[in-house]
Amino acid sequence: MTMRYFLLGFLLVCAMVVSVAGFRGSLSRRPPIEIFPDMDRQAKLRPQSADDFFPDGYSSRLHVPNTIDRSQPVMVGGKAVFPFEDNPLNTGMQPGTPPGATNFVEVNPLPITAELLARGQERFTINCQPCHGAGADGKGATPRYGMVVIANLHDPRIVRMTDGEIFNTVTYGKNLMQSYAMNLEPRDRWAVIAYVRALQLSRLATVDEVPADQLAALPPNAAPTTNAPPTNAPASP
């Protein structure tokens, strides 16, 4: 008799525990339990979290005025360029351009190498493709979902634009396009620009420029065979 009651009670307790605690992996809205929180959560700053040490409560701090990042220089033609220098690599403008003026450099300050283009392709795919599309023709994913204004980077106006002005657009944004300076370091911005130029060239190429072993893949009459100067030649080859 007692055994039966005991067993019944035992099963009831088990059922209660399981019904309250649930199973592994079931959805929970409450934060995980930390038994000794003083060991798990110590008095140290973790990025992007609230912290009462500073009056405004942010653990991630802005720069103290007149200080700079600890930084690695970029090598431009054998010369080390640091991010704080007045150099076309950082500003897209001729050295000595006064603030407010737009003395854009014509061409990419970095030598165009296969490595730079590969980097540019990767960064373009991450940062630009969602809007401008894989071919930079303004047919990305967002225009299909309600983005009304978008630029086709094959537009003759943009093809003729100096590299420095595109650098300026990526760094500070323009009209409805916002700045990408936080996502792309200066070297990556120039890599993206080099890749955009390659995409633009690909639409202006003639059949003569196609490597011989790829000619067979072209549809007949794909492009003019004459090497007539295209009407909207890129300003900077």
Place this chain on the structure above:
Amino acid sequence: MSDIFPKWTNKLPAYLIVGGALVGSAVVAGAWYYFTPKYTRVGYQPIQPVSYSHYTHVEQLGMDCRYCHTGVEKSYHSNIPAASTCMNCHNQVLKDDPRLELVRESAATGKPIPWVWIHKTPDYVYFNHSVHVNRGISCFHCHGQINKMDEVQHAQPLSMTFCLDCHRNPAAFIRPVEQVYNLNWQPDSATKQLADGKKLVAQWKVQSLENCSTCHR
């Protein structure tokens, strides 16, 4: 004499042994099942202040993780994007949608959106994102299929065993770097994964890091 120990006490030792064994094994089973991050963490899915969906943005729009989590390949911390990143698109898309009220306010005032932090190792553990993602370890292994989630859910226990299971044998997990951000990628088969993994481990000289000071420094 028979008055002191009534007859039923003859069965008492048996009752105690059987009952004790039952209760004991139930407690052990309960502790084994419940007192582990596999239970306490997996499935944690807080309500976020903005109904942001990784499914919409990653799977439908085809965005790369690094558009928003820009720090993941450069730093130990994989940053949550600022509201201005959202406004890149949402200054045109769903421009006046009430679901994005907090995002617009944050972009205008600079006051951060109070996102709830989901994956959080204890402060005595050192973890580093860039080491892993640049060595062919995908977000998928530690966060699950984020691209299929409308709300982010804690998918893996992130316990010490979980870390060590991979550190002891990285060849079973490592993948080509181009596929790290493609969470839909699957190896063709387990044997092919091991063979290719072994090659990558040799090529990149990946170490098997089991020293305590790797993660507790």
